Amino acid sequence: MANVSLQGITRQFGNVTAIEDITFEVPDHAFWVLVGPSGCGKSTILRTIAGLESITKGKLYIGEQLVNNIPARQRDVAMVFQNYALYPHMTVAENLAFGLKMRRESPQAIATRIQTVARSLDIEHLLKRKPKQLSGGQQQRVALGRAIARQPQVFLLDEPLSNLDVQLRDDTRAELKQLHQNIGITTIYVTHNQVEAMTLADQVVVLKDGKIQQIGSPQTVYAHPANRMVASFLGNPPMNILPVIYDSDCLIIGHQQSISLKSALRQQINPSQGQRFDLGIRPEHITLNHSELTSNDQDSLKLEVNVVEPLGRETLIKAMIPETNLELNLLADANWQGKQGDRISVKFDLEQLFIFEPNSGLLINN
Structure with a gap:
């Protein structure tokens, strides 16, 4: 040896x-x-x-x-x-x-x-x-x-x-x-x-x-x-990578939707107004809201189901952010009954976000 x-x-x-x-x-x-x-x-x-x-x-x-x-x-x-x-x-x-x-x-x-x-x-x-x-x-x-x-x-x-x-x-x-x-x-x-x-x-x-x-x-x-x-x-399904813009303690996704940027994460990346980043989040850290479109939580994102793939013990959902070409992978329970074209609401685990510099691709919040 x-x-x-x-x-x-x-x-x-x-x-x-x-x-x-x-x-x-x-x-x-x-x-x-x-x-x-x-x-x-x-x-x-x-x-x-x-x-x-x-x-x-x-x-x-x-x-x-x-x-x-x-x-x-x-x-x-x-x-x-x-x-x-x-x-x-x-x-x-x-x-x-x-x-x-x-x-x-x-x-x-x-x-x-x-x-x-x-x-x-x-x-x-x-x-x-x-x-x-x-x-x-x-x-x-x-x-x-x-x-x-x-x-x-x-x-x-x-x-x-x-x-x-x-x-x-x-x-x-x-x-x-x-x-x-x-x-x-x-x-x-x-x-x-x-x-x-x-x-x-x-x-x-x-x-x-x-x-x-x-x-x-x-x-x-x-x-x-x-x-x-x-x-x-690394990861199956792979991590979701989304282009975002920093605006007043929020990350803007797509045209109108946003999620809050926690103070600890904000201190790590030290963003300036209008700065662009790539946001990463794994499918297992996205939760499907049961209240769907009735949720008024500012950190909930509205999506449209594109593809549903039953995997046995769970269901893989591929969903689009409306009016964009941005697609997200997320996981739901095996008994989830949604179909293509449905409107759904999801929430990100804000403790599990990855922020990348868009040009170099380097992780900022390491």
């Missing part, structure tokens, strides 16, 4: 900078997740650690060893790809054994290791089958097993669950977390799925356009996002 340290890593392809000044250190035995939208550079970082991409600038350490110029085969890392990359002409047992044979392990050691790994992944009954005889989930377990069998210092996973259906993805995600708890190999996991990031990670690295936006525990990044991009990316 080993820690992984990236110090100012930059990777350029001609005039294109894929990742820039990437700096973080994954401790030994930790499980870190790189997350962000497609094209943000997360897979490039993983491939750089694996030795599949060269480093334009910076230093990369695995344990105490500087590995910038060390070939991939000598880095003692194991990588699992999105497409499994199993050898179709080999059985499951032969796929599991392949890396060990390349390292000239003894037949007895290989057999013992295969049985141990197969038992831990519940694929003992599949050892004589070939990949084409396996389901997607079974193939993924074999790919994981082949990497685990090598007992590498570092485990690299590049969107390994993206080809699985929803239920199987959830099951495999839980098994993967339990597996890491059992074997404790330093793991770096890449995904664009924020649910995987939140549930698996000890620490999350959020990326955009090849740059780190924030590093922290899943709960810290969710509750205290560094900027608008992080706030809107």
Whole structure:
């Protein structure tokens, strides 16, 4: 096992900078997740650690060893790809054994290791089958097993669950977390799925356009996002972001509606009359008023229902602010009976507001 340290890593392809000044250190035995939208550079970082991409600038350490110029085969890392990359002409047992044979392990050691790994992944009954005889989930377990069998210092996973259906993805995600708890190999996991990031990670690295936006525990990044991009990316449904204008201790939303700005928050952001901000609030912090349009509370907003999505235990409502193109996501009880076109009244939890600088996107009330 080993820690992984990236110090100012930059990777350029001609005039294109894929990742820039990437700096973080994954401790030994930790499980870190790189997350962000497609094209943000997360897979490039993983491939750089694996030795599949060269480093334009910076230093990369695995344990105490500087590995910038060390070939991939000598880095003692194991990588699992999105497409499994199993050898179709080999059985499951032969796929599991392949890396060990390349390292000239003894037949007895290989057999013992295969049985141990197969038992831990519940694929003992599949050892004589070939990949084409396996389901997607079974193939993924074999790919994981082949990497685990090598007992590498570092485990690299590049969107390994993206080809699985929803239920199987959830099951495999839980098994993967339990597996890491059992074997404790330093793991770096890449995904664009924020649910995987939140549930698996000890620490999350959020990326955009090849740059780190924030590093922290899943709960810290969710509750205290560094900027608008992080706030809107993590969360399902995503955070609502609304342009607002400060006017006499209120934030004006749309043309006529407003909410009060509490004194503590006002002191944090120190607004001036007419100043523009981006207001963020998560769907779970918006309450549906039962009194609907009869509410005279100045902090109640009037909306028009656009889409109703029953989710089983709750209902997702997408509603528009009248006379604008601003849409909000909010959650209601599962038995809510509204429909498209209904007028509703909602109230924001004023203790759960996020205020962002509109140009830079940085969080002001941190």
